[in-house]
Amino acid sequence: MKKGVELSLNEYEALLNKAAVGSGLPWGIAEDAAACGAWFMSFGVDKLDTWIDRIKDNSFWIDYCKKIDQPNCNKLNNIFDLAASVYIQPGTRVKLDSYEWSGQELIIDGVKQIPSFRACLTENQFKVLNEHAYKTYAPATDESRLSGAGAGLSDND
């Protein structure tokens, strides 16, 4: 297990989603990209750095989504294709290089992966994801602070 930051899996997926939107993916595609990244983490597929590189590539994820939407003619070329295949047809047994999906669990190099609901990432990975996610947040201004929440700053009543 990597030393660094630990998140719950759904917190991690939400962070991936924001990071994907922040790096320029449309909302709907970001959702699928985040689900893919969360599936990797849950089953111990160590591909977060690749995932981070990919979120700058709009066309990669458009192709990925097409594989989910029309799964019948897919070929497995890489781990992302495997994720798409498992995602849309979880009961189907598939194999790619050192990865094997049994229909219920993932086997990597012959070792069954125990699904986890925690996400462990390095400080740097966490920092990079947050830098992307940060682009979805509006800058703090006095006007926003005073009017955006419809509430004042003191609640002593």
Next chain:
Amino acid sequence: MRLDRMGSMHQSRLSFLRQFLRRAAKETWKFNRDLFEINANGVGRALYRLSTPLRDYTLICFSHDLPDEMRSDRVIASAWDATFTLYDGRPTLDDLERLEKHVPYQEEGRLTQNELCLSRANRSVRLWDYVLDCLSNGNQPKLDRVRDVGYLMRTTAVYGSGKFGSADRRVVENREEANSPFQLEMMTVYLIRTFVMDLIEHLAKMKNPNSAVKLDSVIRRSFGVGNSTGLGMAPFLVNHPRLIHSWFEAKENAIATVKNLKTATKTEISKFKELVTRLKPHLKAWQSEHPIQIEKNLALEEDIEKLETKLENFSFSIGSPWKLLCDWSEVELSIEGQEMLNSLILEPYGHLVDTFGDEMSCDETKLFPINGDMTIANVRSTIEKYYSWALEIDWSDPNCDARAWYTSEEKLEPRLGERYEMPELNEYEQALQPGRDVARAYKDLCELEPSTTMADFLRTYPKHRHIMRRCLTCGELPFSEIRDNTIDSSMLPIDMLRAKLSFFGACHFDPRSDRWVRINMFKGAPFPDELSSGSDPENWIWAP
């Protein structure tokens, strides 16, 4: 699923706090205060444990001495009068020391999979010092004054489901006591209520050991836990369409079950009438200074009088009496009154409707699939069927897209801005306006051949993927969508907050503006020790 109706909903038998209390009583959960170390300034820690037949849950409380100038209910606050976490099991001293470094800092701290919820609360300045003075001087606070406010502390957030490192929802969802929505959050708030009562009595005793008294049991029951809810709840309703569908469908099914009954027994009628008589004192204690809520409460008061008059001559022996009564309400009562009746008629029928509560969860971990082979002709007809309200809106009218939902970099506080006054917000707009987005997608759908596949459409227009997924969800789950414009200049976010809070079991809705509301939870409910000794978990509702 219109905003004005959502903004008039009331708690019911299916509300999450009602489900929580029902289970706690049925399974005779045990309650213990394991630790209470708090000094005369109110600083210290305490542990409250609930034991179900299978496991323990412990509320860890950190009590603080907060200067008045730091008291804010907003997400951007950085300190509170008390902070809490719900621990899965019984914490060790090492756990307490670890959590003392995180829980008081709330969003800035980190939790582990052993923690299930994170919360904080602020004192009611209107009532805290008054009650403390009364008790320390050996007097009881005036019941009317207590009822006007209704709580000594109000929570300003109750986070669960994996937030800030706590346990993922999937860790607990198969536990019976946590399967229905927000059950652990309800447990957290329920135990906070007990802690607050103990704290005020303890501080009174510390202030004046010789003359201080404990709260009278009737007055004690009159305290609920307040809650201050801001805009964060509104995005939740839009972002969880499948879950919201299951909530509304369960309630609609429960109402339909009662309306389909051909007769009502004397006991059922008597239970119903008894609850109607409780509403007047309940309304009297429902204080609000917000002009919209004042008007709605006046209408509700009239509705209750009309209902009482109607019941004087109403024959429950005529076929389907509850349906007749509801049909009458739709003509004669305000929407508040209609919704109150919808909740009231469920009360005598726990044996028929409570099981609908088991159907209010759903698995949201997997995205709704998009069938890429379907033609866009099919998608267009789905949109025309379920989103005609959105297609009829003139989106070129600045009033119709006046607002933008966004997240501030300031502690990620959810906010709503005026788009035309702050055009920079367009860049940060969240996907929380399904009406406008579906109208935009529909326009592009109409540009292509009807035989085009959805996969090809989304390849050409990837920006529509989110809203297309949503449309297909709504086509299968009719209660998943709010059928109103969430960015209209006249939209009231408090309507969305109210709907969700009614499913929690809240009452005494008191909007403080168009986008935040104070409410009360568990007001009148038995405390854990009373519940363990056999107090009725149901018959306290609509307490004044």
